[in-house]
Amino acid sequence: MLNIRLWVARLVMMGALLGASGLTIAAEAPCKSAVDRGNAASAGDCQAAKEKRFEGRGGKCVEDEHFMRRNHMNLILHQRDETMHKGIRTSKYSLKGCLECHTATRADGSYIPINDPGQFCESCHHFASVKIDCFECHATTPAVSPASKP
Amino acid sequence: MADFDVPVLGDYPICPVPAIKPDAMKGLKPFAVNNPAHNTALGFPGALVDNWEEVAVAKMRELLGKYRSLQVFLDSCVKCGSCTDKCHYFIGTGDPRNMPVARQDLMRQIYRRYFTAAGKYLPKLVDAKDFTREVLDDWYSYYHQCSQCRRCSVYCPFGIDTAEISMAAREIMDAIGLGQKYTNEILGKNIKIGNNLGLPPPAIRNTLDGIEEDVEDDTGVVVRFPLDVKGADVLLVTPSADFFAEPHIDGLIGYGKVFHQAGISWTLSSYASEGANFAMFIGSYSNMKRAAMRIRDAARELGVKRIVVGECGHAWRVAYSFWNTIIGPFDFLDPKYPVPQHICEFTNDLIRRGALNLDKSANDHRVVTFHDSCNVARASRMGQVPGGQYTIPRDIIKASCNRFVDMASGTIHDQTFCCGGGGGLLTDDLMPLRVKGAYPRMQALRQVQEEHGVNYLAAICAICKSQFSKVLPYYKFDRDMIGGVHQLVSTAIQLGTKE
Amino acid sequence: MKNVRFTEMRETGQSYWLVQGLLAVVILLGLSSAYYMELNGHWVTGMNNQIVWGLPHVFAVFLIVTASGELNLASIASVFGKAPYKPLTRLAALVAIAHMAGGLMILVLDLGRPDRLIVALTHYNLKSIFTWNILLYNGFFVLATVYAWTMMERRLNGYAKVVGFGVFLWRVILTTCTGSIFGFLVARDAYNAAIMAPMFIILSFSYGTAIYLMTLETLSYWSGRRISDVLVTRLKNLLGIFIGAAFYFFLAYHLTGMYVAERQGVEYFLLASGNVYTWLFWVGQVLIGTIVPLALLYGSLGRSRVVVYLACLFVLIGGLSQMYVTIVGGQAYPLTIFPGYEVTSSFSDGQVGSYIPTIFEALLGISGFAVAAFLVILVSRVLPFVPATLVDSDVDECLATEATQSS
Amino acid sequence: MSNESTDQGRRGFLGTATATAVGLAAIPGLSLVALARSPDLAVDNRSRWGLLIDTSKCLTECTACTTACASENGLVSHGRPATDAQWLRKVQLKDKATGRTLSLPVGCQHCEKPPCVDVCPTGASFRRADGIVLVDKHICIGCRYCMMACPYKARSFVHEETHNQKANAPRGKGTVEACTLCVPRLDAGRLPACVEACQQEGHQAMIFGDLQDPNSAIAKRLAAVPTHQLREALNLNTGVRYQGV
Amino acid sequence: MTVVTLLYALLFYAATAILTIGVVRRVVIYARSPAPLRIVTMPAPLTYTGVVLRMVREVVFFESLFKSTKWTWLFGWLFHMCLALVLMRHIRYFQEPVWLGVQIIQPLGKYAAFGMIAGLLALAVRRVCVERVRYITAPSDRAMLLLLLAIAISGASMTFLMHTDIVAVKSFFLGLMYFEWRPLPADPLLLLHLTLVATLMIIFPLSKLLHVPGVFFSPTRNQVDDAREKRHVAAWARDPA
Incomplete structure (x- = not known):
């Protein structure tokens, strides 16, 4: 018959071992934060940055963030078919709409392509390792920059 | 003939998978030890x-x-x-x-x-x-x-x-x-007396004398079957059934003729007169070692250079796979030869070197197929390459007869079907099981019998030979179909023509 | 023919690994080429806006047509009750699947967006003959597999005939549709002809028989298995008939073309003035692909296995030439948008399209063959597809039974 | 039909706008200002867009339309004529019998029964309700069968990676493309770039409008003068017509 | 920190600990128990390299199963290979930056889910419909299939039907690894998927899933055929000196 106490003792020992190694990793982690952890945290960080930028443009997204994070692809897909086949060009769920709000600008006022590293689309897609197909074809900056609008 | 159902052989080369019949064999069990x-x-x-x-x-x-x-x-x-x-x-x-x-x-x-x-x-x-x-x-x-x-x-x-x-x-x-x-x-007899049948040394000598006489009567050549000869090159360890049972004994005659023809001195041992080792069947490491140890002791005692094992499936498994570990090392033997060596490896080497003169036509009355015995096929090897245990016996057969066919693929080589009597089940109290268990093998045999006229089932296992000679008649085969590989060699070998 | 035994082809020993290794290298080269083409875009190939289908399509269409012809061979035994061919059917089914796979691999990897394969498999425009082809290819795999299964699984042997008939019908429809890919193109003078469909069917017979014979001979030589001379002779004669029939069809095709004023231009181009296409037509398709193999097969040398093998090889070369002439040549001839005018533009209007294939396209095409060979060798090693031996007496016995049954 | 009035209004507008534009060709952007079809309404088959090219007004050396097309849609040349995309090209003709020369732009003819749409395996090639033949690049797999099928060689395959695309003209490597009649402009109530450019040059060789509206300039012209479809025998009922070929 | 986050953080720490400790313990037991006799199934390789190759064929291609039953092989292999792809695809949740190989496998693994489900369904049907297999099936065998099916279906549903916030999911798991807890989205499908996965991890070392380490320790497959050349005496079988 199994010796429960022995088992418990073994488990505790193994757990302690595992915990210790975990702590080692954790202790080591801040040291390499510049590389690995920096990136690990980057999703959260640049998210915050983007949200600020976004608010700067005055307004909020077409749906709440909770919804957009899960369903933006469906909205874009749906809109894409509507536009392509029916000529419906409402801007609410259009990719152009996304670009207009979420594209960042450089100091000189020019746009940074939205799929550049660290930019709105790319940062999360890169983090989640999901390819963005949109920008194989679509423009990565809004058509007209605010400065050059007639 | 039987008080139980004997499976009916069908058209297929391989048996159909039966529907399950729960508890069909629940009651069947061999006698337990009562002494x-x-x-x-x-x-x-x-x-x-x-x-x-x-x-x-x-x-x-x-x-x-x-x-x-x-x-x-x-x-x-x-x-x-x-x-x-x-x-x-x-x-x-x-x-x-x-x-x-x-x-x-x-x-x-x-x-x-x-x-x-x-x-x-x-x-x-x-x-x-x-x-x-x-x-x-x-x-x-x-x-x-x-x-x-x-x-x-x-x-x-x-x-x-x-x-x-x-x-x-x-x-x-x-x-x-x-x-x-x-x-x-x-197993008790084996450990105590040295062979499964409990034959004392004089009985063995006696039967060997008889064999010598028979061979001389048949061929006119004196072929010696030595026992306990010190200083012989080869110690032959063979299942004790080879001394008495049919068709096993014809195999033993074959070994003797090969040794005779090759001019290699050899001997049997009355102390270790058994190749079989039933301890394997009951997983008893210590008893397996005890039984095997007699062979090591005999080899030492007789001062032989090499040990050759006769046609026996599980004996070869024990010898090939376990001996070196349980009774080794064999540092007292000639390192030129593998220890142990299978009689088929031994004979095949001689054939390849041209040392034997085999007249294939002497076996022309036979159409031969080969039954890979399970312990040889799946638990041990012959020769220097993997799968030698499949090619070497077949090579010997093909060198000894003109007509050889294999049974259906999927029933030979490593996929071979057991004869139905291995693993310590070769006892009459399990007859229904033995007959039913032979069904797949019989089915494959029936196919080559019908298509190629096979009339000789060669095997290299004492248990297979005993089992088949009992079971073949249940499936309407001639019980004499079964025989050893060395029985074919024995028929084909031309004694004395090469000196 | 119950004696014919099929076994896994294990006799090839170490050379198996060598051959498969080499094939794997070729496949890898093909895949790398495809990757290179995709990475850079198709401008690195010889294909352009005038010649949109190039060498990959030549190889792919050839393989697909071949595959269909091989499946046809597979169904001969079941559908037409030609028992002597029965031992060849499973291998034919395997070879057909393999060649189809090789051909489709080329096609898919040449797509502008091969990553959207899933789109091709989920979006169907049923009006497109191409869509039909996609559906038919998928069904081809399923049916050929089921057919091989019915032949190999004893319990299913009884269904082999029914499935074989289905397979036969399917492949006829399939090749009709493959031919129609070109036949339905109203835009181009070289195509737009109903005869394309039956011509492709005859071509498939010819290519399929030739490539199958080569495969069979190669495998039997490699494994040291004997394949009956009687059977090879029968197949060889069949091949001769198919080559002849194919010749008849392209005679009909070109002759009608020369008769219709609208198509005289393209006929003149292909048969007389088209440089590489003209050469490929006369030397590749007519001489190497038709006359030489016919002479070899029906000549006094025709009994030699080597000569039969060579004839098959020539059919292969001729077939590739023909596909090149049909596919690339057909596009090279300029569209007649403005009849009666001399046309020039910055978009090559009125000019013969230029196409110089690159090594990448060639490698991708060849790797299609390599994939097929790799699959055939792999599968015949692990599954019993190749007859262990097939001696004349087996076939004779069959012929005899056939004769007694029919008399 | 609750939105009938809107639709009619739109059609009326565009017809007028075009007519006005033709009349006032020198004034750019006139037709751009006013209301377009409401963006949330689907197009329907009550209009069919067409283009009439008057070859007598098309000058051999003028490339205003093709240049405008390329810049509107971001078609950059890589210096490789065989693989560079051209949605609209200038074709120079010389009558073999008479030696008469003429010049005209050729692009997608926006057939009523487009072979490219028939052959497309995935349905990426399609014809919009208002007659514009388009490629849905989202489901185009780049098989190029449509290019085999097109009687006008109107389609281009994107042979290389694209950068800096125009917002209104998404285009990417590995897909097939052709003249869209500048559909985003159209949907916004503007003329196709080529037509606008032609007007700006003062050539007036291109008339754009609704073929189904008898009051449109294009319909009136078609009724008034003989025009042709390219490869008329194919019976494709093209949306682009030529005068003087 | 929500209750859900806390709960799942603890659950995954526990599950990982049980899985790791359990499997390591088993492996140690396997590795330590002696193999006193050569019992390799013939024909067998004569060299260690040969054994490695045999093992690769067995583990990657399921050679023995292929030899045995083609259908079982087909479905079993399909399931395992697709599972492998799907697992590789999940590596992206545990590393930043993501390896190139994982990035390449990522879109492929998406469709592998269907292969996995198809394989599992076929195996399940077999368990019910084939008399012999039904006979040997214990409730736990059925439960295991159902568990895997539920994991596959819930996972595939999140890919194809109802998305979750995968960026947050990844942050959660990276956080677990670096002991820097971040919230887990409380999407029901996600929670179901994760619960089932944790369950699988926990029962892994207690169940037939031990065939994963077991196959590498199987003496009939991992021994060299060298009995005549070498002695293999176990410590317990040694003669007392």
């Missing part, structure tokens, strides 16, 4: 001990610690069903307990109940059972319906070998005093 001495001689309790459940579980724990195979095999099975249609006893009987996985599960149920958390707390979920008398009866019944042929292990994705499980089960049963009469009694 306590047969058990105690092997170091087992004379009869079933009172606290057998406790002893059995303790023994199982001991074995789990001793054999990685048992531990891994009991853990790893996923019940994929790969083995379910592979056992000849299942195909012949339809009893689902004869599916390898179900046979193993008899032990796994107990293992789970007593050794795993899941079985302890959720026995229903994982199909774990207490070791009750009923379970023990099933053990005795079904672990003695396994010929340890290992065919299932070929197909198991995890290499689980039911032979290992059934050996462990029999060892556990022996440990609680529940031994099988046939195996234990014979």
Whole structure:
């Protein structure tokens, strides 16, 4: 018959071992934060940055963030078919709409392509390792920059 | 002819898989040891001990610690069903307990109940059972319906070998005093006297003299069958059935003629006059070692240079796979030769060197097929390359006769079907099982008989030979169809033409 | 013919690994080429806006047509009750699947967006003959597999005839549709002809028989298995008939073309003034692909296995030439948008399209063959597809039974 | 039909706008200002866009339309004529019998029964309800069968990676493309870039409008003068017509 | 920190600990238990390299199962290979930056889910419909199939039907690894998927899933055929000196 106490003792020992190694990793982690952890945290960080930028443009997204994070692809897909086949060009769920709000600008006022590293689309897609197909074809900056609008 | 149903051979080269017939073979079991001495001689309790459940579980724990195979095999099975249609006893009987996985599960149920958390707390979920008398009866019944042929292990994705499980089960049963009469009694003789039949040295000498006379009568050539000759080059260890039983004896004559023709001095030993080692059947390491040790001692005593093993399946497994480990090292033998050497390796070398003069046409009345004996095919090797155990006997046959055909693929080589009598089941109390278990082999044989007129079934195993000569008639084959490979050599060999 | 035994082809020993290794290298080269083409875009190939289908399509269409012809061979035994061919059917089914796979691999990897394969498999425009082809290819795999299964699983042997008939019908429809890929193109003078469909069917007979014979001979030579001379002779004669029939069809095709004023231009181009296409037509398709193999097969040398093998090889070369002339040549001839005018533009209007294939396209095409060979060798090693031996007496016995049954 | 009035209004507008534009060709952007079809309404088959090219007004050396097309849609040349995309090309013709030369732009003819749409395996090639033949690049797999099928060689395959695409003209490597009649402009109530450019040059060789509206300039012209479809025998009922070929 | 986050953080720490400790313990037991006799199934390789190759064929291609039953092989292999792809695809949740190989496998693994489900369904049907297999099937075998099916279906549903916030999911798991807890989205499908996965991890070392380490320790497959050349005496079998 199994010796429960022995088992418990073994488990505790193994757990302690595992915990210790975990702590080692954790202790080591801040040291390499510049590389690995920096990136690990980057999703959260640049998210915050983007949200600020976004608010700067005055307004909020077409749906709440909770919804957009899960369903933006469906909205874009749906809109894409509507536009392509029916000529419906409402801007609410259009990719152009996304670009207009979420594209960042450089100091000189020019746009940074939205799929550049660290930019709105790319940062999360890169983090989640999901390819963005949109920008194989679509423009990565809004058509007209605010400065050059007639 | 039989008081049980004999399977009917069909049109297929391979038997159809039967529908399951639960408990079809539940009652069938071999006689248990009733004379306590047969058990105690092997170091087992004379009869079933009172606290057998406790002893059995303790023994199982001991074995789990001793054999990685048992531990891994009991853990790893996923019940994929790969083995379910592979056992000849299942195909012949339809009893689902004869599916390898179900046979193993008899032990796994107990293992789970007593050794795993899941079985302890959720026995229903994982199909774990207490070791009750009923379970023990099933053990005795079904672990003695396994010929340890290992065919299932070929197909198991995890290499689980039911032979290992059934050996462990029999060892556990022996440990609680529940031994099988046939195996234990014979093994006792082997350990005590040196052969399974209990033949004393004079009886052996006597029969060898008779053989010498017969050979001289047949061929006009004096071929010696030496016994206990010190300083001979070769010690031949062969199953003792070769001394008396038909058709085995014709094989022995074949060996003698080969040695004679090659001009190599050889001898048999009256102290180690048995190649068979039934201890393997009951998984008893210590008894296997005791039986084998007689051979090592005899070889030392006689001062031979090499040991050659005669036509016997499980004997060759023990010799090839275990001897070096359990009774080695053989540093006192000539290192030029592998230890041990199979008689087929020996003969094949001579044939390839042109040392034997074989007249194939002498076997023209025979159309030959070859039955790969399971322990040779799946548990040992011959020659220098993997699979030599398949090619070497066939090469010898092809060198000895003109007409050879193989049975259907899927029933030969490593996929060969057991004769139905291996693993300690070659006892008359298991006759229904033996006949039904031979069904797949008989089926494949029937096909080559119909298509090619095969009339000679060559085998290199004493158990196969005995089993087939009993079972062939049940399937309307001529019982004389069965014979050894060296019987063919014996017919073809031209004595004295090369000096 | 119950004596014919099929076994896994294990006799090839170590050379198996060598051959498969080499094939794997070729496949890898093909895949790398495809990757290179995808990475850079198709401008690195010889294909352009005038010649949109190039060497990959030549190889792919050839393989697909071949595959269909091989499946046809597989169904001869079941559908037409030609028992002597029965031992060849499973291998034919395997070879057909393999060649189809090789061809489709080329096609898919040449797509502008091969990553959207899933789109091709989920979006169907049923009006497109191409869509039909996609559906038919998928069905081809399923049916050929089921057919091989019915032949190999004893319990299913009884269904082999029914499935074989289905397989036969399917492959006829399939090749009709493959031919129609070109036949339905109203835009181009070289295509737009109903005869394309039946011509492709005849071509498939010819290519399929030739490539199958080569495969069979190669495997039997490699494994040291004997394949009946009688059977090879029968197949060889069949091949001769198919080559002749194919010749008849492209005679009909070109002759009608020369008769219709609208198509005289393209006929003149292909048959007389088209440089590489003209050469490929006369030397590749007519001489190497038709006359030489016919002479070899029906000549006095035709009994030699080597000569038969060579003839098959020539059919292969001729077939590739023909596909090149049909596919690339057909596009090279300029569209007639403004009849009666001399046309020039910055978009090559009125000019013969130029196409110089690159090594990448060639490698991708060849790797299609390599994939097929790799699959055939792999599968015949692990599954019993190749007859262990096939001696004349087996076939004779069959012929005899056939004769007694029919008399 | 609750939105009938809107639709009619739109059609009326565009017809007028075009007519006005033709009349006032020198004034750019006139037709751009006013209301377009409401962006949330689907196009329907009550209009069919067409283009009439008056070859007598098309000058051999003028490339205003093709240049405008390329810049509107971001078609950059990589200096490789065989693989560079051209949605609209200038074709120079010389009558073999008379030696008469003429010049005209050729692009997608926006057939009523487009072969490219028939052959497309995935349905990426399609014809919008208002007659514009388009490629849905989202489901184009780049098989190029449409290019085999097009009687006008109107389609281009994107042979290389694209950068800096125009927001209104998404285009990417590995897909097939052709003249869209500048559908985003159209949907916004503007003329196709080529037509606008032609007007700006003062050539007036291109008339754009609704073929189904008898009051449109294009319909009136078609009724008034003989025009042709390219490869008329194919019976594709093209949306682009030529005068003077 | 929501209750859900806390709960799942603890659950996954526990599950990982049980899985790791359990499997390591088993492996240690396997590795330590002696193999006193050569019992390799013939024909067998004569060299260690040969054994490695045999093992690769067994583990990657399921050679023995292929030899045995083609259908079982087909479905079993399909399931396992697709599972492998799906697992590789999940590596992206546990590393930043993501390896190139994982990035390449990522879109492929998406469709592998269907292969996995198809394989599992076929195996399940087999368990019910094939008499012999039904006979040997214990409730736990059925439960295991159902569990895997539920995991596959819930996972595939999140890919194809109802998305979750995978960026947050990844942050959660990276956080677990670096002991820097971040919230887990409380999407029901996600929680179901994760619960089932944790369950699988926990029962892994207690169940037949031990065939994963077991196959590498199987003496009939991992031994060299060298019995005549070498002695293999186990410690317990040694003669008392």
